[in-house]
Amino acid sequence: MTHSDETEDNSPAQQDAKHYAFSPLALTRMLPFLPLSQGTVDYEVDRRNDPGLIKKLLNNTAAQLMLVSGGKVAVPHGQGAVAQAESVKLRLAMIPATYMRDFIEASQRSQQSGTGTGSATNLRSPLVVFLGTKQGNAAKSYLSLTIPTSALKAAEESATSHATPGTHAGEPLPGSLLGDIVRKFDWVDLRDFAPRASSLEAGLATSAVSVSNWQSYQRFCPQCGARVSPANAGWAQRCTNPDHGEILFPRIEPAVITAVTDSQDRILLQHNKAWKNPKLMSVSAGFVEAGENLEHAVRRETMEEVGITLGDLAYEGSQPWPFQRSLMVAFKARALTTDIHVDGVEVDTARWFSRDEFTMALANGEFELPTRAAVARYQIQEWYGQEL
Numbered sequence: 579m580t581h582s583d584e585t586e587d588n589s590p591a592q593q594d595a596k597h598y599a600f601s602p603l604a605l606t607r608m609l610p611f612l613p614l615s616q617g618t619v620d621y622e623v624d625r626r627n628d629p630g631l632i633k634k635l636l637n638n639t640a641a642q643l644m645l646v647s648g649g650k651v652a653v654p655h656g657q658g659a660v661a662q663a664e665s666v667k668l669r670l671a672m673i674p675a676t677y678m679r680d681f682i683e684a685s686q687r688s689q690q691s692g693t694g695t696g697s698a699t700n701l702r703s704p705l706v707v708f709l710g711t712k713q714g715n716a717a718k719s720y721l722s723l724t725i726p727t728s729a730l731k732a733a734e735e736s737a738t739s740h741a742t743p744g745t746h747a748g749e750p751l752p753g754s755l756l757g758d759i760v761r762k763f764d765w766v767d768l769r770d771f772a773p774r775a776s777s778l779e780a781g782l783a784t785s786a787v788s789v790s791n792w793q794s795y796q797r798f799c800p801q802c803g804a805r806v807s808p809a810n811a812g813w814a815q816r817c818t819n820p821d822h823g824e825i826l827f828p829r830i831e832p833a834v835i836t837a838v839t840d841s842q843d844r845i846l847l848q849h850n851k852a853w854k855n856p857k858l859m860s861v862s863a864g865f866v867e868a869g870e871n872l873e874h875a876v877r878r879e880t881m882e883e884v885g886i887t888l889g890d891l892a893y894e895g896s897q898p899w900p901f902q903r904s905l906m907v908a909f910k911a912r913a914l915t916t917d918i919h920v921d922g923v924e925v926d927t928a929r930w931f932s933r934d935e936f937t938m939a940l941a942n943g944e945f946e947l948p949t950r951a952a953v954a955r956y957q958i959q960e961w962y963g964q965e966l
């Protein structure tokens with residue numbers, strides 16, 4: 579079989595292939611929009627093994643760089659103040675990679691030579707991640723740079739004290755660059771950013787925050803205790819112990835989240851004691867135990883929290899939740915029993931809602947829904963049958 583034929587192939591198989599290409603929600607389509615599950619870049623995983631890739635991209639005029647710090651992403655100044663307004667669209671502060679090249683390379687050199695003094699200009703461990711490429715006529719590659727919160731804080735203090743930004747003696751770093759970043763950008767939590775961003779940028783931000791959070795969290799080899807350094811274009815780590823030298827990959831903690839309905843198609847909503855908002859009602863969720871499968875976790879959590887026995891389960895979709903490192907796996911389940919027994923430890927209230935009861939209670943302000951970032955919001959919406 580050859581591919582020389584230029585006529586378009588409209589076979590059902592080809593149509594399916596087009597339909598599902600890079601569509602992160604292709605598996606079930608029960609939840610057609612999940613803000614942190616968008617992502618339209620080609621990860622180009624094979625390029626991550628090129629040790630010179632980051633250097634090449636820092637010299638590539640078509641490469642763009644986004645900033646991450648403390649789990650937040652940089653947006654143009656002014657957007658931070660409106661980040662929670664529902665109708666507002668947000669965009670990332672994108673910087674040409676070439677503009678950041680000298681800064682990043684100088685930081686890397688000062689780290690390697692041990693000359694860093696811990697000043698605001700010194701990123702002790704500059705983490706640069708290759709996020710992937712948006713293919714097309716004007717293909718663009720994307721990088722993220724993690725700025726330690728301490729470096730950002732020092733730059734902010736320096737800016738407010740009106741100190742003259744400049745290069746520190748013996749440190750070949752553009753001292754004004756972090757000052758520029760402080761002045762020109764706001765920092766927005768991924769949970770506020772993703773629901774208001776384009777799918778491309780929501781995906782980039784989710785990848786960048788996930789990798790950055792993991793790299794910040796795991797700084798030593800879990801097996802031998804030696805320091806680790808970034809590997810595979812930021813997506814992995816290498817143990818620096820020459821006798822070990824393993825490549826380490828991110829550890830993701832799966833959690834199940836379940837919309838439970840009964841034979842009358844009422845939904846079960848609950849309030850967890852740990853939630854700060856006393857009015858928040860949502861669906862059942864919990865971490866998967868070691869050695870447990872997803873289905874067991876769903877049944878166990880619902881039994882533990884509200885005393886309900888579940889029958890059939892259906893997979894609805896999944897969404898990364900990098901706070902710190904979860905993957906939320908969403909299910910819909912049919913309850914075999916309806917008597918609620920809250921555990922009083924994790925959950926303090928739970929009740930069944932018909933659609934009419936739900937509409938009325940929501941309108942009366944008796945409860946509030948999960949945020950627009952949360953998969954639970956879209957599970958409740960899927961049950962309700964229209965956008966909330």
Ligand SMILES: [Zn+2]
Binds near residue numbers: 800802817
């Ligand atoms: Zn090791």
